[in-house]
Amino acid sequence: MSLTNKIHSLWIAGLLASATIAAAEVKVGEPFPALAGFGLEGQLPDQAGKVVLVDFWATWCAPCRASFPAYSVIQRELADRGLVIIAVSVDKTKAPYDDFLRKFAPAFATVRDGGQRMVADVKVPAMPTSYLLDRHGILRAVHSGFHGDATAKELRDEIVKLLEEKS
Amino acid sequence: MNRTRLICLAAILLGLFLGGCATVQPWERAALADYKMRPDRDPLLGAMSEHIYFSREASSGGRGVGGSGCGCN
Numbered sequence A: 001m002s003l004t005n006k007i008h009s010l011w012i013a014g015l016l017a018s019a020t021i022a023a024a025e026v027k028v029g030e031p032f033p034a035l036a037g038f039g040l041e042g043q044l045p046d047q048a049g050k051v052v053l054v055d056f057w058a059t060w061c062a063p064c065r066a067s068f069p070a071y072s073v074i075q076r077e078l079a080d081r082g083l084v085i086i087a088v089s090v091d092k093t094k095a096p097y098d099d100f101l102r103k104f105a106p107a108f109a110t111v112r113d114g115g116q117r118m119v120a121d122v123k124v125p126a127m128p129t130s131y132l133l134d135r136h137g138i139l140r141a142v143h144s145g146f147h148g149d150a151t152a153k154e155l156r157d158e159i160v161k162l163l164e165e166k167s
Numbered sequence B: 001m002n003r004t005r006l007i008c009l010a011a012i013l014l015g016l017f018l019g020g021c022a023t024v025q026p027w028e029r030a031a032l033a034d035y036k037m038r039p040d041r042d043p044l045l046g047a048m049s050e051h052i053y054f055s056r057e058a059s060s061g062g063r064g065v066g067g068s069g070c071g072c073n
Helices: A003-022 A062-081 A094-104 A117-122 A149-164 B003-018 B043-057
Strands: A051-057 A083-089 A109-112 A129-133 A139-144
Touching: A051 A062, A051 A149, A062 A083, A062 A094, A062 A149, A094 A109, A129 A149, A139 A149
Parallel strands: A051 A083, A083 A109
Antiparallel strands: A051 A129, A129 A139
């Protein structure tokens, strides 16, 4: 193999390797990473046998803030049927996170991924992004962005459908 | 310098240049979302800049594209 061919081979191998790394995000139908394994700050609620909505957000993200009232309504309405919403903040600094929670007091669990380990592992495509998991921890739907009532309704319908599934 | 050496040099230089590129991930855009990053944060400064631009270029407008933000949604 000539030197030119070797360079070409190395180049193609590099491209393939980078494509493999980029495609390593969690896919629908696969188990979602356990939240407990990322050293998140805050108390994680019990998720065993529950339908879980994991929402990645930040205080500096306007659509994320806009989603909180809608998620609070859904959580209050469907908690008894087995829904758990966990909002994972990607704020690196604690002060704005604490201020926001004090001000808005959401009706669902919030934790902070200050080191941004989990968000990087999941490879969140946009802020906010929510991941809907069934009672077995399998990822069933992904929502990128929050577009007001339309997203809230779509999400609620999907959650209700999962809650009605036999475990 | 023969052709192979030129290709090697080009590959090394390309690697060096591409190594300087980085993607700002969606969760790393806190600084971009800051109010200070907004181009329209100061109306007076905006009007002055527009006036200078018009005086220099004899044209105005075409500034509708935002230059900052968290890129959310």
